[in-house]
Amino acid sequence: MKSPALFTAAALACLLSACGGQDPDARQFGPNPTLPDKQRGLVPTLKIASPAGWGDRRPTVPQGFSITPIATDLKIPRQTLVLPNGDILVAEGKGGGDAPAMRPKDFIAGYFMAKGTSSVKGGDQLTLLRDANGDGTYEGRTVFAKNLNAPYGLALVGNQLYVANQDALVRFAYQPGQTAASGPAVEVTKLPAAINHHWTKSLTASPDGRLLYVGIGSNSNIGERGMDVEEDRAMIWEIDAQTGASRPYATGIRNPTALTIQPGTGRLWAVVNERDELGPNLVPDYLTSVRQGAFYGWPYAYWGANPDRRVQPFKQEMVGKTIKPDFSLGSHHAPLGVAFSNGTMGANYADGVFIGEHGSWNRGTPVGYRVSFVPFRGGWPSGQPVDFVSGFQADGKTFGRPVGVTVDPRGALIVADDLSNTLWRVTPTGSQAPARVASVR
Numbered sequence: 001m002k003s004p005a006l007f008t009a010a011a012l013a014c015l016l017s018a019c020g021g022q023d024p025d026a027r028q029f030g031p032n033p034t035l036p037d038k039q040r041g042l043v044p045t046l047k048i049a050s051p052a053g054w055g056d057r058r059p060t061v062p063q064g065f066s067i068t069p070i071a072t073d074l075k076i077p078r079q080t081l082v083l084p085n086g087d088i089l090v091a092e093g094k095g096g097g098d099a100p101a102m103r104p105k106d107f108i109a110g111y112f113m114a115k116g117t118s119s120v121k122g123g124d125q126l127t128l129l130r131d132a133n134g135d136g137t138y139e140g141r142t143v144f145a146k147n148l149n150a151p152y153g154l155a156l157v158g159n160q161l162y163v164a165n166q167d168a169l170v171r172f173a174y175q176p177g178q179t180a181a182s183g184p185a186v187e188v189t190k191l192p193a194a195i196n197h198h199w200t201k202s203l204t205a206s207p208d209g210r211l212l213y214v215g216i217g218s219n220s221n222i223g224e225r226g227m228d229v230e231e232d233r234a235m236i237w238e239i240d241a242q243t244g245a246s247r248p249y250a251t252g253i254r255n256p257t258a259l260t261i262q263p264g265t266g267r268l269w270a271v272v273n274e275r276d277e278l279g280p281n282l283v284p285d286y287l288t289s290v291r292q293g294a295f296y297g298w299p300y301a302y303w304g305a306n307p308d309r310r311v312q313p314f315k316q317e318m319v320g321k322t323i324k325p326d327f328s329l330g331s332h333h334a335p336l337g338v339a340f341s342n343g344t345m346g347a348n349y350a351d352g353v354f355i356g357e358h359g360s361w362n363r364g365t366p367v368g369y370r371v372s373f374v375p376f377r378g379g380w381p382s383g384q385p386v387d388f389v390s391g392f393q394a395d396g397k398t399f400g401r402p403v404g405v406t407v408d409p410r411g412a413l414i415v416a417d418d419l420s421n422t423l424w425r426v427t428p429t430g431s432q433a434p435a436r437v438a439s440v441r
Helices: 004-019 104-115 316-321
Strands: 065-070 077-081 090-091 125-130 138-144 153-157 160-164 168-172 186-190 201-207 209-214 235-238 244-249 256-261 266-270 282-291 327-331 333-341 352-357 370-377 386-389 402-407 414-418 422-430
Touching: 065 125, 077 422, 090 153, 090 333, 090 402, 104 160, 125 168, 153 209, 153 266, 201 352, 201 422, 209 256, 235 256, 256 327, 282 333, 352 402, 352 414, 370 402, 386 422
Parallel strands: 077 402, 153 201, 201 256, 256 333, 333 402
Antiparallel strands: 065 422, 077 090, 090 125, 125 138, 153 160, 160 168, 168 186, 201 209, 209 235, 235 244, 256 266, 266 282, 282 327, 333 352, 352 370, 370 386, 402 414, 414 422
16 A cells, blocks of 8 residues: 555646646846746646666767766765865765655655655765876775765865865865875864755865855745744855854855855855745846855845745845845756866866756756856856756756866866766867876875
8 A cells, every 4th residue: 555655746746747837948147137927836846857877878068078977986976176186086975854844845845856866875975086197087086084974065275175064164184195084074163954954065265275165055945944943054154264263254145055266356156046936937046256244135035125025024124135146047057066267178168167057856847957157257257158068968867967066277177967976077179188197105
């Protein structure tokens, strides 16, 4: 006899697939996206394409580039870090899971989202990859650190390697050439971890290395668990790297999933996953510079002074304090990675950011599932996002879901794919071979 939960899920699956339909794309890229009227319903549109193995397929890259898998069979790769000697660190893990479903729609969404993720258990570790002779093949693979707690964000400052677990910021001593940590992690400061509806803790360091920035997502979609559980969440923390002392740097940011510092300007930038259940084209996820002390709206407003009265008690005064983000990436694209480019990626991709878009689960017509490139000019976004790595979905099946993106200064883009558990390396073709990595004793 089927359990009531499975019967309910199956029945709702039929209902949702019948009403999913096609969602027309609004003109939502750039600084002034089209914001349609809110759409509310009993349940949101849900659609996850069936996971499938890559087989002989490969993601699609622009002409003049090639893409190669440099590591497979990882344990949920999230973010990566290219070390000074060319080694690559991969944070592997899967957190959360302690957020109980409060409404029937929460159960439904959880059921559908689980269908679009890897069945592999998260590694709770850092894996190090080494290409000893610089030929693009990473023949060396070791576990650098294990027994972590859903590691996500990574940053290297001098000889200190910082890791943002889902419950704490920790550090390891690091020397170039190490293939394994020389000792256990040292806790820098605890991070909010109760419930952990959004568990990923993004991380970057200030140009001088004195300060660390940690992105902490909300514990709900729109405050439905009560605002008490949102204390110290939906914000970016600024942390003293030496003492661990922290303070809010910017607030009202629902889920800042990746952070980076812009070369030359030192500005902090973030990609952010916005709220759900207002329709297929609300609310746009975004890329933005992060202003110290700024409030970005969650949960009381979105994209500037557009109120969202679902949260109770509603605070009208917060609507007026909300500032607009810099650049819309479109609704429900789910950006989880961001990295500034450089000249090694070719003239067309020399100035701008690469963004890993994990992909939608709440539209009739899926969006995201790609690595996009947003061109910059004069330090700011200046054009429409374009596909850089695509082909993660086709024929109703999902082959991969991009997360972290990292530019290797030797001339490559590293892409973490947490559905196929693969690390991809994209390189310009016809260019000089990557610089040889000297062996380290």
